[in-house]
Amino acid sequence: MKTKVVIIGAGPAGLLLGHLLRAEGIDCVIVERQSRDYVESRVRAGVLERTTTDLLRRLGIDERLNAEGMVEEGFILADGAQRVRIDVKALTGHHVTIYGQTEVTRDLIAAAPGRGLEIIFEAGDVAIHDVVGSAPSLRFVKDGIATTIEAEYIAGCDGFHGPSRKAIPANGREYQRDYAFGWLGILADVPPCHDELIYANGEKGFALASMRSPSRSRYYIQVPLTERLENWSEDRLWDELEGRFAPLASRPVVRGLALEMSIAPLRSYVFEPMRHGRLFLAGDSAHIVPPTGAKGLNLAASDVHYLADALIAQCIRGDEAGLDGYEAKALVRIWKAERFSWYLTKLMHRLPEDGPFERRMQIAELDYVASSEAMQRSIAENYVGLPL
Numbered sequence: 001m002k003t004k005v006v007i008i009g010a011g012p013a014g015l016l017l018g019h020l021l022r023a024e025g026i027d028c029v030i031v032e033r034q035s036r037d038y039v040e041s042r043v044r045a046g047v048l049e050r051t052t053t054d055l056l057r058r059l060g061i062d063e064r065l066n067a068e069g070m071v072e073e074g075f076i077l078a079d080g081a082q083r084v085r086i087d088v089k090a091l092t093g094h095h096v097t098i099y100g101q102t103e104v105t106r107d108l109i110a111a112a113p114g115r116g117l118e119i120i121f122e123a124g125d126v127a128i129h130d131v132v133g134s135a136p137s138l139r140f141v142k143d144g145i146a147t148t149i150e151a152e153y154i155a156g157c158d159g160f161h162g163p164s165r166k167a168i169p170a171n172g173r174e175y176q177r178d179y180a181f182g183w184l185g186i187l188a189d190v191p192p193c194h195d196e197l198i199y200a201n202g203e204k205g206f207a208l209a210s211m212r213s214p215s216r217s218r219y220y221i222q223v224p225l226t227e228r229l230e231n232w233s234e235d236r237l238w239d240e241l242e243g244r245f246a247p248l249a250s251r252p253v254v255r256g257l258a259l260e261m262s263i264a265p266l267r268s269y270v271f272e273p274m275r276h277g278r279l280f281l282a283g284d285s286a287h288i289v290p291p292t293g294a295k296g297l298n299l300a301a302s303d304v305h306y307l308a309d310a311l312i313a314q315c316i317r318g319d320e321a322g323l324d325g326y327e328a329k330a331l332v333r334i335w336k337a338e339r340f341s342w343y344l345t346k347l348m349h350r351l352p353e354d355g356p357f358e359r360r361m362q363i364a365e366l367d368y369v370a371s372s373e374a375m376q377r378s379i380a381e382n383y384v385g386l387p388l
């Protein structure tokens with residue numbers, strides 16, 4: 001089998017890249033380890049920057065996004081009883097859109113056949129070969145049959161645990177910050193307690209009231225990394241959420257059956273380089289942000305925007321400069337998103353290593369945000385997405 005670009009991973013990064021290449025008539029194939037069902041039911045974040053919605057609109061894969069996406073013009077940062085509304089729309093002229101990553105993934109997969117984008121699901125033992133040189137290839141096994149795809153380029157969109165980053169030799173550099181806590185999340189078909197997201201720092205740590213639609217809520221609380229899901233009944237979590245959000249939200253916290261409950265660790269991580277010969281990394285394969293600020297999917301989308309432009313320039317005009325400049329261009333935005341996610345994480349969580357001084361710093365910081373339009377604008381422009 002032969003193609004121009006073989007893409008590993010059918011997450012948002014791989015799917016967006018595949019569609020952007022196909023829109024220019026470039027041959028590509030996506031190879032995904034999991035089944036379509038599995039990929040389509042993974043629950044992830046749900047706040048889209050305009051950079052991401054712009055990409056979906058450019059592709060014309062925006063029908064459901066336009067019909068169901070919720071325009072969010074602001075959000076709340078709270079510390080104890082202190083509530084600061086960040087008026088994103090007034091401060092930046094833009095807004096974010098509530099539309100689940102799960103839905104983005106479904107839309108991109110549904111649109112694939114009509115656009116000649118082949119996705120091979122349930123491909124095991126993916127192995128990358130000969131990326132240094134002119135003839136890279138990718139081998140995988142499906143239904144017991146081994147297949148090799150010869151390509152000109154390989155895009156590693158295989159997330160944090162995929163094989164692409166590991167195919168880059170040991171001179172790669174890792175920048176990492178692990179946090180000693182995670183987020184316990186619940187998804188339920190109940191109306192949200194507030195029209196906008198509330199990020200709350202409280203005595204027992206961080207909590208977030210988020211949503212997927214006017215009838216589906218997503219909540220999180222900070223828990224120690226050692227916490228086990230078995231210790232949390234749904235009722236215990238609802239009690240906790242009610243205690244946190246009753247004083248902050250405009251409506252009561254409505255309880256409902258959990259559609260999903262899970263604990264996810266928080267991590268900041270950047271890997272360099274993002275290129276090795278003809279292999280290019282994009283999205284979670286190259287970097288992770290803690291979810292505070294919802295930058296993960298949006299950052300994957302901006303990587304892909306740069307990588308698609310560079311591959312299109314090469315494949316259509318034979319212009320290598322874009323590919324040579326991809327990493328430098330992508331990293332500028334990656335580091336800024338890392339900074340913002342780290343800043344918001346430190347501002348809104350109780351970190352076990354922090355003492356009374358750090359706590360006073362948090363209070364002073366939010367106090368300053370409350371009194372300074374410049375600070376609010378800085379937060380708003382990062383939240384809505386820095387320009388590409």
Ligand code: APR
Nearest residue numbers: 009010011012013032033126158159162283284296297300
């Ligand atoms: N072979 C083939 N596919 C693989 C392999 C492998 N060995 N390993 C991983 N994959 C697939 C995963 O099953 C997944 O579908 O790669 C895909 C990577 O998708 P994501 O993890 O969603 O990463 P990305 O597309 O970069 O999107 C980033 O998704 O992880 C969230 O919070 C993150 O919002 C961020 C966004």
Ligand code: PHB
Nearest residue numbers: 045046210291292293294
């Ligand atoms: C979510 O709705 O899952 C969500 C929203 C905002 C975040 C993180 C997660 O910062």
